[in-house]
Amino acid sequence: MDITTKLTFLEQFPLFDALSPEEKRRLTQMVEFKxxxxxxxxxxxxxxxxxxxxxxxxxxxxxxxxxxxxxxxxxxxxxxxxxxxxxxx
Known part of the structure; x- marks a missing residue:
């Protein structure tokens, strides 16, 4: 799954609102869709x-x-x- 799809998904959760764009990009490396x-x-x-x-x-x-x-x-x-x-x- 590409990084844009993962970022779009993460941005739906208020939990991640305080993260910078760079922190969100790093987080996408740990996200796994199953x-x-x-x-x-x-x-x-x-x-x-x-x-x-x-x-x-x-x-x-x-x-x-x-x-x-x-x-x-x-x-x-x-x-x-x-x-x-x-x-x-």
Whole structure:
């Protein structure tokens, strides 16, 4: 994916407003776009992660499994949502 497409995408997030154009260009070198299959598990509670995810298209279900494998849906995310940031804190 080209740098212009990545910059255009990043500029949609207020999180990056304070960055200079050069800082945004450097950030694009770390941005990776991936298409994932439906029902794909990115990570489970307890996993370590060094990634922040930005949803471009589709939806993401954030859930956890508790007693007797009961699933509790915590949120349904839509495009332009950000998640995973708590794993890297």
């Amino acid at each position: 298409r994932l299959p439906k029902h794909h598990t990115l990570y489970v509670p307890g996993d370590s992660s060094d990634k922040i995810y930005f949803l471009v298209k589709g939806s993401v279900k954030l859930s956890a499994r508790y007693e007797h494998e009961r699933e509790v849906i915590k949120a349904i995310l839509r495009p332009l949502a950000m998640f995973g940031e708590l794993c890297i804190v």
